[in-house]
Structure formats: C-alpha cells, structure tokens
C-alpha cells in the first residue's frame with residue numbers, strides 16, 4: 001500500500017516492489033490519472049497492481065481504503081505513508097492555506113494512515129512493515145522551506161515514537177516500523193510545491209529554482225527503492241537513500257551535542273557524490 005504512488009518516490013517504490021519483488025501493489029493518490037497509468041504499466045508487465053483515488057488528508061478515506069484492501073486483497077504487508085508536498089518562501093510570507101495543506105498532507109496524512117492500517121497489522125500474526133517518509137530535512141534545518149522541514153521532523157518523531165509503542169504493545173515480533181529519509185531523489189515535488197502570494201516572491205521562486213537544479217543530479221526513484229528495501233531487509237530503522245543522509249544525521253547529532261545555533265547554508269545546493 002503506497003500513498004502518493006502517482007509520482008516520484010512512491011512510483012519508484014511501486015515499480016520496484018511489483019516488478020522486482022513480485023509484490024501486489026495498491027497505488028493510492030489524489031492524481032487518479034497518474035496511478036491509473038502506472039497500474040496499466042505494471043499490469044501490462046505481468047505485475048499485480050490496483051489504483052485507487054485517496055486523499056490522505058481525509059481520515060475516513062484512509063479507513064475505507066484499509067477496509068476495502070483487507071476485504072479484496074488480504075492483509076497489507078507494507079504500508080508506505082509517502083504522500084507529501086513542499087512549500088517555498090519565508091515563513092512569515094507563507095499563506096495560511098498553504099501551511100494548513102502541508103500539515104494536513106505531510107503530518108496528518110501519516111497519522112491517518114497509521115490509524116487506519118496499524119490495528120489491522122497488529123491483529124493478525126503475519127509479518128508487516130510500516131514506512132513513513134521523513135527526509136534528510138527531518139534531521140536538519142534549512143531556510144525558505146520551514147513548513148516542510150517542520151513536517152519532516154514531525155514525521156521522524158512520530159515514527160520513532162511509533163516504533164517504541166509497537167514494542168510496548170507487544171507487537172514488535174511481527175510489526176516493523178521504519179523511517180525513510182531520502183536525500184535527493186528525482187520527483188515532481190519541487191514543481192508542485194506551494195509558493196507565496198505576498199511578500200518576498202522572488203526569494204520563494206529563487207529557492208524553487210535552486211532545488212530544481214538539484215533534481216538534475218538526484219537519484220533515480222527505482223534505485224532509491226532498491227536501497228530502501230535492502231536496508232529494511234537488513235533490519236535498519238533509518239532507511240537512507242544516499243550516504244550523505246547519514247552525514248546529515250551525524251551533523252545534527254554534533255549540533256545538538258555542542259548546542260550550536262543553526263548555521264545559514266551558503267553557496268549553491270548540490271547533491272554530494274556518494
């Protein structure tokens with residue numbers, strides 16, 4: 001079960017899971033055409049896939065999806081709470097509606113997914129996995145995308161607490177919780193990102209352009225999926241697409257250890273060689 005499966009990382013995970021691992025995939029997204037096209041591509045290649053319209057902001061939609069999937073396809077072995085959106089611009093220029101959308105998709109969407117699917121996973125004895133999409137941004141600070149960075153810190157915290165709660169409730173032997181931290185993976189997230197309507201429009205758009213340049217050097221989503229599945233299979237908790245995500249985690253630990261104030265990044269954003 002992959003939310004936000006219509007593009008980028010979600011689509012890469014779906015392609016890898018269906019084609020390389022032989023998994024049956026449920027492709028959930030608000031972009032119906034995108035998931036229908038991906039479903040056609042996968043089934044034409046002999047893989048098992050269904051597409052479904054689902055807005056992760058709606059708790060009832062996730063509950064219905066969990067119910068329908070259990071009835072029609074059986075137990076979900078891997079839930080990927082992947083749907084996410086970006087937002088550029090100064091925090092004080094951010095439209096309230098954009099802030100709310102981001103919180104609803106990136107944070108509430110993960111919660112609704114957990115609430116709909118986790119009890120079913122815990123209630124049946126099979127092995128199952130839950131992956132929540134945090135980010136390299138979940139262990140760092142970065143200007144001109146504060147709502148996004150905030151949401152990715154939140155998802156990481158949710159995932160760490162969930163890991164503990166599954167153990168506390170006695171289900172860690174069969175329900176496995178893992179945090180996914182992509183670094184730079186080719187996707188549509190920067191094109192579809194929200195901007196600002198008032199204030200410093202140029203700062204927001206310059207940041208979008210800088211991030212779009214990063215996309216050119218970003219990892220292929222199917223390659224990223226392979227890395228995530230391999231790390232998950234070896235029991236890692238923090239699934240990292242690239243080595244520099246681990247470096248960012250170490251840098252974060254160092255900042256906190258030495259209680260250093262955040263440092264403003266300088267120069268162009270680049271994707272470090274791995």
Ligand SMILES: NC(=O)c1ccc[n+]([C@@H]2O[C@H](COP(=O)([O-])OP(=O)(O)OC[C@H]3O[C@@H](n4cnc5c(N)ncnc54)[C@H](O)[C@@H]3O)[C@@H](O)[C@H]2O)c1
Nearest residue numbers: 004006007008009030055056083084135184185187188189
């Ligand atoms: N691409 C990267 O380098 C990168 C880095 C770090 C973290 N991430 C995280 O990975 C996840 C996937 O991002 P991506 O880069 O592949 O983005 P993307 O924009 O390519 O794909 C996101 C998908 O989510 C869908 N979506 C948006 N709102 C939705 C909603 N309300 N309900 C259901 N689906 C919805 C979109 O239609 C789209 O198909 C996000 O959570 C993102 O924060 C991505």
